[in-house]
Amino acid sequence: MHHPQTRIPATYMRGGTSKGVFFRLQDLPEAAQKPGKARDNLLLRVIGSPDPYQKHTDGMGGATSSTSKTVILAAPTQPDHDVDYLFGQVSIDKPFVDWSGNCGNLSAAVGAFAISGGFVSPDRIPDNGTCTVRIWQANIQKTIIAHIPITNGEVQETGDFELDGVTFPAAEIKVEFMDPADGEGAMFPTGNLVDDLEVPGIGTLQATMINAGIPTIFLNATAIGFKGTELQEDINGDPDVLAKFETIRAYGAVKMGLIDNIEQAANRQHTPKVAFVAEPVSYTASSGKRIAENDVDLLVRALSMGKLHHAMMGTAAVAIATAAAIPGTLVNLAAGGGDRNEVTFGHPSGTLKVGAEAELVNRQWTAKKAIMSRSARVLMEGKVRVPLE
Structure with missing residues (x-):
């Protein structure tokens, strides 16, 4: 049976030691612009899951937890923030997208994508220096601050910062996770340190x-x-x-x-x-x-x-x-x-x-807060194709 493919604007990015497919909410098909089965099925097909061979040959995933990731950015729902960041961890061999947590590695890429994707006001982006991107992490209801290097008005991706687990050096991005205790309760849910x-x-x-x-x-x-x-x-x-x-x-x-x-x-x-x-x-x-x-x-x-x-x-x-x-x-x-x-x-x-x-x-x-340095880079941008069913 023939099913035509739809084309969806997307960017494939590395963030820290992970990589994933990034979308702007407004670019998704209307049915996938809200949580539910249509969105999950779309992201599963983009990544190539579920794959009993665990290879992701027919999708954008890399058949590891670090590379089976999706990100949806949207206009901020919180005051004094630039963007909402929703993360979906796609199962490799099961028809399942887990929305229960954040991806800290991709948070560095979120800051960069928020700038290039038009979510950050131009008057907050310097010609040269650092752009502070205020991210609302929608999965866990927390704020993340990403400090993105800017050169000639654009995100600087290359540099000499080395991150173990990443092959090539890149520009350093400092990421601050504010009030990082998970949104589901106390920092120590049992009340004990051990x-x-x-x-x-x-x-x-x-x-x-x-x-x-x-x-x-x-x-x-x-x-x-x-x-x-x-x-x-x-x-x-x-x-x-x-x-x-x-x-x-x-x-x-x-x-x-x-x-x-x-x-x-x-x-x-x-x-x-x-x-x-x-x-x-x-x-x-x-x-x-x-x-x-x-x-x-x-x-x-x-x-x-x-x-x-x-x-x-x-x-x-x-x-x-x-x-x-x-x-x-x-x-x-x-x-x-x-x-x-x-x-x-x-x-x-x-x-x-x-x-x-x-x-x-x-x-x-x-x-x-918790603080670490990461790096991020656009690997490919354009449109991802997904068969319509």
């Missing part, structure tokens, strides 16, 4: 469960049989290990109050994340780069959409920065404990420095 998480068939694990950037469950690497130096191939090829992590994630999600029962975890793949931490040791990153013990404060490995991430999700980096700033969390203890407002952690692709400001108010921890 909990005993009971996972049937696995045991009772110490866990720091935090809502900051994105809901994240932090474990000690040694408690689950790892060192913290693992690369993707050490974990992603073992179905039993991946199933173990998914079980931990499901029970952690229930304990955090994100779902009512573990069966609901299947429909909430993007959040929470599971990560494990360890004290510094030397290791060789996936690029072959040697990371020395004294290069980092701690080691962190994190899973996204059921697989070990090749570097670090930006939102999980916010969680790491925030947890590290709070004495007594597993992240803070792995980094040596005590008061700290920034850490450099080792991940599979190298290292990343992140900072956060946290304080104790009325016996509850709050975070003012």
Whole structure:
């Protein structure tokens, strides 16, 4: 049966260690301009999901959690903001788009796209210097501030800033995640910095469960049989290990109050994340780069959409920065404990420095902001084609 293809204006962008297909809301077909089945089906087809082969051969996705992403930008719904940013994490092998969280990596690209897409008032864009883009993250109802370098009135994309996990250097973009505790409740939903998480068939694990950037469950690497130096191939090829992590994630999600029962975890793949931490040791990153013990404060490995991430999700980096700033969390203890407002952690692709400001108010921890540097670049722009059905 013949179905004609529709053409939709789109931009394919890298942001941090992720990439995705960016749309302006007004450019989407009318049925997809509001949440629902029509929008989800459109984005699934754009990415090439669901794909039982897990290759995304017939779509724009890259068959990893880092590259199966979609972004919709719209006029701001909040005062003193430039743009609304809605993020959709597209499942690779299931007909499912997860709208439950943010993508921190793509946040850097959102700032750049907001400028080129006409969302930022021209009088706020300098001829040369930095443009401050005020982003409303619609998934989690939070503000993100992106500082975008401008040269000759246009977004500067090239430069000498190097980001481990990204092949080529680019221009540095500083991103501030304001009040980063997740919008679904308290920063520590159980009220504890460290909990005993009971996972049937696995045991009772110490866990720091935090809502900051994105809901994240932090474990000690040694408690689950790892060192913290693992690369993707050490974990992603073992179905039993991946199933173990998914079980931990499901029970952690229930304990955090994100779902009512573990069966609901299947429909909430993007959040929470599971990560494990360890004290510094030397290791060789996936690029072959040697990371020395004294290069980092701690080691962190994190899973996204059921697989070990090749570097670090930006939102999980916010969680790491925030947890590290709070004495007594597993992240803070792995980094040596005590008061700290920034850490450099080792991940599979190298290292990343992140900072956060946290304080104790009325016996509850709050975070003012988390800060990190990223880069972004337009890979392709034009129109994406989608078969009409």
